[in-house]
Amino acid sequence: MVGRINIIIMAISAGAFVILPLVFSVVMIIRKKTKSMLLGMASFSIYGIVVKNLIFSLIFLVPFLKTRLSSDYIVYSLFIGITSALIHMVTRYALHIKIGIKDKAAFSAGESVIQCIYVGIPTTIIGLGYAVAINLGGFEYVGITNKVLPALTSLINADYTEYLPYVIYPFFVFALNRMTVDLFIKNKFVSALTEAVILSIYSYFMLCRLYIPGTIFLLAVTVVIVVVLIVSASKKQVGKRLDSVDTTTLL
Incomplete structure (x- = not known):
């Protein structure tokens, strides 16, 4: 049996991975910003699924690099952060030059939707489905033996805290992509550096x-x-109001 606390945490994280992308997708469709959202989806598909995995796979084919990265978590984490940020920046730049990022919010939402699907399905949704099925005895009907189930179940029960980051991860993804797109338009280096550090x-x-x-x-x-984005949006609104007041006064 899978522990109750494990299932609860997995259910919350799976819900976040499903509901948040769905809400943002519906909002962008209602606002008729699907073109920018689709461009964002293409951005993460190119950067996060194709190019990034290809580069990481090629690097790990080199024995020295594989040993060096695997033996030092600090070096490996820096490699992940810097490489990911640079690939992301180059992908955004190519799309921005060729097509143009016309709506930053919709573009970042598109990136985040695909990222949540790509990360959420294997990490939480499939795991939750397995946990519920095994607790309800569903695997007995498909012929999986009792020798296999304990080994699989122990992987989920090993450490329930493993699923805690995924409760926050979807919100983190949407926030980070939104901020880095804003930074990207203003200063591409600062955008890549910020993403690499985080x-x-x-x-x-x-x-x-x-x-x-x-x-x-x-x-x-x-x-x-989120606080920075809210403050920035508020300042822009105040600036627009002041500009409109000045224009009215001149008239």
């Missing part, structure tokens, strides 16, 4: 299996980014 720290926590500190870090970063 991803490196998060990768280090996950590689070291420090799931609770990793969750706290994701939550802190998400809250800070």
